[in-house]
Amino acid sequence: MHKKKYPFTQNRELSWLKFNQRVLEEAADQRVPLLERLKFAAIFTSNLDEFFQVRCGSLTDMGLVDPNQIDSKSGMTPDEQLSAIYRETKHLYTMRDNIMKNLNKILVALHIMPVAWKDLNKKQKQHLTRYFDSQMMPLLAPQIIDFHHPFPFLINKELYVFFQLIEDGKKRYGLVPIPDYLERIVYLNDEKTEYILAENIILHNLERIFPKQKILFKTIIRVTRNADINLDAKDIEEDEDYRQYMKKILKRRSRLAPVRLEVYKNYSEEPINYLCSQLHLSKQQVFVTKNSPLEFAHIFKLIDQLPAELKKPLLYEPFTPETNNRLNPDKPIIPQVLDHDVLLSYPYEDIDQFIRLLKEASEDENVISIKITIYRLAKNSKIVHYLRRAVENGKDVTVLMELRARFDENHNIYNAERLEEVGCNVIYGFDDYKVHSKIMEITYKTDNGLKTITQIGTGNYNEKTSHQYTDFSFITSREDIGKDATNFFQNMNISNLNGTYEKILVSPHQLKEKIISELDHQIELANEGKPACASFKMNSLTDLDIISKLAQASQAGVKIRMIIRGISDLLPGLEGLTDNIEIHSVVGRYLEHSRIYIFGCGPEAKVYISSADFMTRNTERRVEVAVPIEDPELKKKLLDYFETQFSDDAKGRKLLSSGYYSNVETDRDEPFNSQDYFMQQAKENKFVAPPEPVIKPEPVKPIKKSWIARLLGK
Known part of the structure; x- marks a missing residue:
């Protein structure tokens, strides 16, 4: 060796x-x-x-x-x-x-x-x-x-x-x-x-x-x-x-x-x-x-x-995903997401809310087009069903289908053929770059002109795995993100990997640079004696450029915390090398699959969700998308999610500098299971329709005798 x-x-x-x-x-x-x-x-x-x-x-x-x-x-x-x-x-x-x-x-x-x-x-x-x-x-x-x-x-x-x-x-x-x-x-x-x-x-x-x-x-x-x-x-x-x-x-x-x-x-x-x-x-x-x-x-x-x-x-006690507290299940989805941002958290919240959005888009006469990237799908996918229906209803539908999703290649070929046979525009990406991003754009006609609804997620459009994997799905009608989504799909159509975007981060030519730039900013803050933090949740960490930058940030005094489910090529807690890095791993009832990037400390931190792990294949050889979450309530939801999971001492383990894992040490009397907590939170925070206002009749004013007398001419 x-x-x-x-x-x-x-x-x-x-x-x-x-x-x-x-x-x-x-x-x-x-x-x-x-x-x-x-x-x-x-x-x-x-x-x-x-x-x-x-x-x-x-x-x-x-x-x-x-x-x-x-x-x-x-x-x-x-x-x-x-x-x-x-x-x-x-x-x-x-x-x-x-x-x-x-x-x-x-x-x-x-x-x-x-x-x-x-x-x-x-x-x-x-x-x-x-x-x-x-x-x-x-x-x-x-x-x-x-x-x-x-x-x-x-x-x-x-x-x-x-x-x-x-x-x-x-x-x-x-x-x-x-x-x-x-x-x-x-x-x-x-x-x-x-x-x-x-x-x-x-x-x-x-x-x-x-x-x-x-x-x-x-x-x-x-x-x-x-x-x-x-x-x-x-x-x-x-x-x-x-x-x-x-x-x-x-x-x-x-x-x-x-x-x-x-x-x-x-x-x-x-x-x-x-x-x-x-x-x-x-x-x-x-x-x-x-x-x-x-x-x-x-x-x-x-x-x-x-x-x-x-x-x-x-067996585990059955759990039924709940409705998101920002979506009224009894009303159409499109008007609601045109009004405010939504962040779905699978499997605690139901993917059917996203599928309802796609179903409405396939039928709504005001929807002009639907564009989507697909990496993996469920068998008998409802996603494919509603995309086909949209084409049949006269919508312009573009699907970027990645045929090289390992072990799902034949399934994706089959679905690509099903989409093409009804007239869907199916494209296949790039020779040397897999398209692993999870992004959809709906173009909607209103009295005030065209609007876009953009969805960006951390996981696949797969109804089955959404009940088994933890993932986030962000839906917004923000104009700046919609403009980026439009540019993204135009770039995919012309095989342009060098597009520029205002809000979203796209690999292979932008995402990694932004991550390193944000870490450099935290290093500058640490050098100035100011609070400096970075927190990340992902599946794997192998990218040497990012690993080296994390080690540099650690030794500059930036507090770095990570939740990495699987591979971590970085060894934390090594004296003089990675002193300020702590890495946890959570393996439990659900497969941890979501990716969160947090730059900064406290509520002012910048927060992103992404389809990309910090692996060289994701940052350099795949098309991935990250999106900032700027709505204060949704940002807090992600920050709280990270803190909650980092404190898991039931299914969480701490990665040691030796490469082995140990139990997470806490002062609790009973072990804390973050996934159980999120299930309970989903039940408590599900959408509850506000009570219908009670209209009280106006009190009848007593009629004065003198007025009656005047009325009668007396």
Whole structure:
């Protein structure tokens, strides 16, 4: 290992693994409902799958291109980084096995049982053997590997039974692919509380497929392949449609080189060495699991199928997002947002309020156009439905669809085609820059001329994830921000990344410069002996320019506090380097996804929300948007949000200078969970219509007798 160029940084991949360990720790937390703990184990596994496909895949490629390239933040070559990742990951596998062993004990006590073959009674084994013969074996395609049947291609993340047998005195290897169309969960009772996984049934009935051979070794395996595809515009034919090019390039993903081999329980040197030689993997890249299945996707279906009365107390208490206190749900949205700014906070407030705005815009005769950038969408997206309706109703609709949203590429291609077929103007951004911004503009005709409604958010236009991720969505009719939004979409249409804007910050050519400029201003204040602060909430921090500026600001006396959910390449609290930086991480019921930038101290601070993390890919290689929040009430909402979450000592952890996490120390008697607090606040602050004014009748004045007399002429 070489000397680090930056003494206050750590390796990003190891930092990410520590974050994913925090996810796994939620599966061990006894304060978390039991079935939610099972979900966290599944999320940890899914996260790790993607990490190996993308990050390990990228490092593997890097090692082939330039094996001596040194990571400036850790002093490691690509191979050294991979070796460190493999060592750390093996500890995580052991940790997951121990957690799953304990979880399964509790589940069995509650009669929710994943049953091992050895624990089946005679009647159950007979039933499953008949089930295997009639329902499974006809669908299997076993293969013996020999001269005429070479080692097959193993599909990314698919399950296989791998075995060694002896036939005519010769040892041979074979594979049984487990088709993904098989029912993965096979229930053993009508209540659907006892079950066995399909791969275990096949594993234990392998001898029925090869009755004349002796099975020497058998196990279940899964291969993970590199999914880090690099797109090169030079490969696109001159007359080729961009969508068709993307479809073609995506086919390559499933055939890229293996980066990991997982083995279930049974391990033997000779067969595993054979697999490694065929897959060109080292023993470092082999991971054995003892008490956990290799694939956890079935967990969510399993929980859905459990009897309601059994699972209800074992899950989080249901939470319904509330209405924002600035939006009357009984009145149209458009007139309200034309009148005042709104800041939605997901998942505590309902994304349906935004969708209602889009629905109204699709139908309102005064709406002329809708423009929007899209990165990820829900299945059967209402967003796409109302954009299509807007086109059908004669609106001019422009959608900038990013086709390179990793693992959502096919879904985005499908939606782009659906939008184009009704006449929507769909554009695809830039060759070298992903468009990751979340911005929408509605142009509205009024008696006083054209007005704009602009929405800028921190998260995707995705109805499903808005109930799982924390994000902010700002809606305004401010003329200056509307003008910026108009310029932004015009620039996107003409592929101009160098546009200038009055209020919003746009990467790759403006956002980072503004962040550094604002930090420089805080440094100047500190040098003058004035209060100087900066606070940030985001998912990841890797940009070296910003990291260096944060370290400089720290040593100038600027108080820096950060909430970083995942990767932090910056190490806080290092004496003489980052003394004044404190970093927390919150992992809880909801995935923390919002980005907040705060420059300054107290209520006078400048506050932004943004789609961009402080990662080099966001600040230099993506189109991102940040917007200032200047409405005093909404700004206070964000400042209070940050302070509340920074004080979380239930799900919050403090990043140490070693790169590990510790509990957040407070004087409270009871741990404080910020997400629980925000749910309660949403209930208390939801919109309540003011009571209808009571019109009191005017009191009847007594008629004076003298007046009556005059009236009667008396």
